[in-house]
Amino acid sequence: ESIARFLRGMPKAELHIHIEGSLEPELIFRLAQRNGVTLPYADVESLRAAYAFTNLQSFLDIYYAGASVLLTEDDFHDMAWAYFERAKADNIVHAELFFDPQTHTDRGVPFATVIDGLRRAVDRAGRELDIHAELILCFLRHLSEDAALATLEQARPHLNKFIGVGLDSSEVGHPPEKFARVFAEARAIGLRVVAHAGEEGPPAYIWSALDVLGAERIDHGVQATKDPLLIERLVRERIPLTVCPLSNVKLCVFGDLAQHNLAELMDLGLVVTINSDDPAYFGGYINQNFLDTFAALNLRLWHAKQLARNSFEAAFATQERKAAYN
Ligand code: HPA
Ligand code: ZN
Numbered sequence: 366e367s368i369a370r371f372l373r374g375m376p377k378a379e380l381h382i383h384i385e386g387s388l389e390p391e392l393i394f395r396l397a398q399r400n401g402v403t404l405p406y407a408d409v410e411s412l413r414a415a416y417a418f419t420n421l422q423s424f425l426d427i428y429y430a431g432a433s434v435l436l437t438e439d440d441f442h443d444m445a446w447a448y449f450e451r452a453k454a455d456n457i458v459h460a461e462l463f464f465d466p467q468t469h470t471d472r473g474v475p476f477a478t479v480i481d482g483l484r485r486a487v488d489r490a491g492r493e494l495d496i497h498a499e500l501i502l503c504f505l506r507h508l509s510e511d512a513a514l515a516t517l518e519q520a521r522p523h524l525n526k527f528i529g530v531g532l533d534s535s536e537v538g539h540p541p542e543k544f545a546r547v548f549a550e551a552r553a554i555g556l557r558v559v560a561h562a563g564e565e566g567p568p569a570y571i572w573s574a575l576d577v578l579g580a581e582r583i584d585h586g587v588q589a590t591k592d593p594l595l596i597e598r599l600v601r602e603r604i605p606l607t608v609c610p611l612s613n614v615k616l617c618v619f620g621d622l623a624q625h626n627l628a629e630l631m632d633l634g635l636v637v638t639i640n641s642d643d644p645a646y647f648g649g650y651i652n653q654n655f656l657d658t659f660a661a662l663n664l665r666l667w668h669a670k671q672l673a674r675n676s677f678e679a680a681f682a683t684q685e686r687k688a689a690y691n
Contacts, residue, residue, distance in 0.1 A: 372655040372669055376690060378459035378676035379452065379640055379651050381584050381607035383503070383533065384483065385432045385465055386643025387448040396434040396443070405430070416646055421565050421616050422535055424646060432468050441482025442489075449490040449498070451644070455652040458690055459680050460498045462487070463531055467505045467516055476519040484526050499681060500527040501559065504547065506539040513547040528681055529557030531584065532574075536566040541573040541580075548578040557581060557681050559607075563588035565618060568595050575604065582607060582679055587618065590626050590633075600634045605679030609642035610658045611649055622661035631668060638676045 390409040397404050406412040412431075418424040435441060445462065452460055462483070469479045483500055490496040502520055504513040520527070530551045532544060541548075541560055548558060562574040564585035571589055574580040575598070586606035589595050599606070610625050612618075619625045630637045639658060644650045649657070655672075658664065677690045 368659060368666060368669065369656055371666065372659060373652050374456055375669060375673050376456055376458045377651065377673050378461075378638075378680045378690070379457050380461050380582065380605075380638055380676060380679055381463070381609055381640035381642055382448070382460065383428075383463045383465065383643050384445050384448060385435070385468065386428060386647075387451070387645050388431050388435075388444055389447070389645045392444065392447060393431050393434050396436075396440050400434060400436045400440070402434050402436070404434070418616055418646075424616055424643070425534060428643065428646060429468055432465075433472065435469060436474060436478075438478050438482035438485070441479055442485045445483050445486030446489065448644075449486060449494055449496055451650050452490075452496055453494045455650055457651060458496060459677070459682060459686075460490075460496060461501055461528075461681060462498060463501050463503045463533065465503050465505060465533065466520070467508060467512065470516070470519065476516075477523070480520075480523050480526050497682070497686065499529075501529045501531050501557070502527050503531040503533040504544060505534040506532050506543065506561075507535040510544050510547055513544055514550070517547055517550060524554065524556075527556075529559060531558075532560040532562075532578070533584070536561060536564055536570065540566070540570050542577045545577050552579050559584055561585055564613075565616075568592035571595055571599075580604075581681075585609065585613070587613060587626055587630070589635075590629060596633055596635070603636050603678075605636040605638060605675065606630065607638050607640050607679070609640050609647075609654065611647045611654050612642035615647045622657055625658065625662065627658060628662045628664060628668070631671065636675045636679055637672065638679055639672055 390412045487498045558579050559582045560574040560580040561584040562570040582605045584607045641651045
């Protein structure tokens with residue numbers, strides 16, 4: 366019907382995509398073969414069958430296993446290029462990609478291999494697909510702050526290749542304030558700051574992402590509705606939430622899409638965006654997130670226009686570039 370056609374066709378920005386979460390089972394097996402890596406799954410079907418998650422951790426265990434096939438610069442390029450081809454089909458014109466260097470450097474893959482492979486795909490997407498993309502380095506919060514600080518040191522020679530830092534992986538038990546020093550250092554360098562908070566964790570983690578880390582956007586943030594004072598703050602300061610509806614259902618944050626609070630968050634006046642998070646694992650890319658959410662919550666054309674506008678407002682791009690998108 367016409368709203369579906371509008372959603373598919375409207376230009377949009379994607380601000381919450383873990384590039385390692387775009388690794389499709391077929392590509393995992395192709396890279397495993399190319400690199401002589403043995404997987405604990407016989408074939409694509411049995412790997413896909415393991416994608417039945419009960420919470421964030423049950424997903425992360427499989428997500429890190431999938432990423433183990435990534436070894437060379439070409440691997441990182443090929444992964445990101447596959448994402449950009451999907452992004453083009455979904456009419457994404459601007460994308461900010463999270464990457465998890467520690468997942469790779471801890472396996473002996475050099476930081477430069479990771480970022481140079483990704484950058485090659487980013488630059489190519491600009492030239493060949495007219496998609497403007499940027500990279501955001503995420504620290505793994507289940508690891509120590511010292512490990513994050515060491516990663517920031519490794520990243521220093523590459524500051525022209527990424528625009529900001531984020532915080533991801535296992536949330537509960539790893540509050541933002543654990544990373545106060547490394548985010549202070551990142552801010553001092555001039556990097557942009559985002560953080561996952563309030564996906565499974567409490568509103569207190571959203572407060573400390575803002576007040577301790579200096580987060581300019583909150584990734585997920587759906588638990589904010591438990592705290593009216595926090596909602597007031599997010600509305601007043603126009604702090605965007607990068608919401609990922611299919612992810613939230615797959616990880617059992619909401620029982621189903623009809624129970625998702627995205628419409629409530631929009632009605633409260635928050636700057637909400639729709640994103641895919643880990644599309645290869647959660648059942649769809651950005652347009653699938655839009656289509657399924659609109660159907661389940663009976664959203665209207667004004668929601669679509671607002672969500673697209675929000676995605677550009679929330680993007681880390683110059684005013685000139687944003688004006689060209691709108
Ligand atoms: N939450 C936390 N860490 C992650 C996610 C997520 O949704 N996806 C990939 N790493
Ligand atoms: Zn995420």
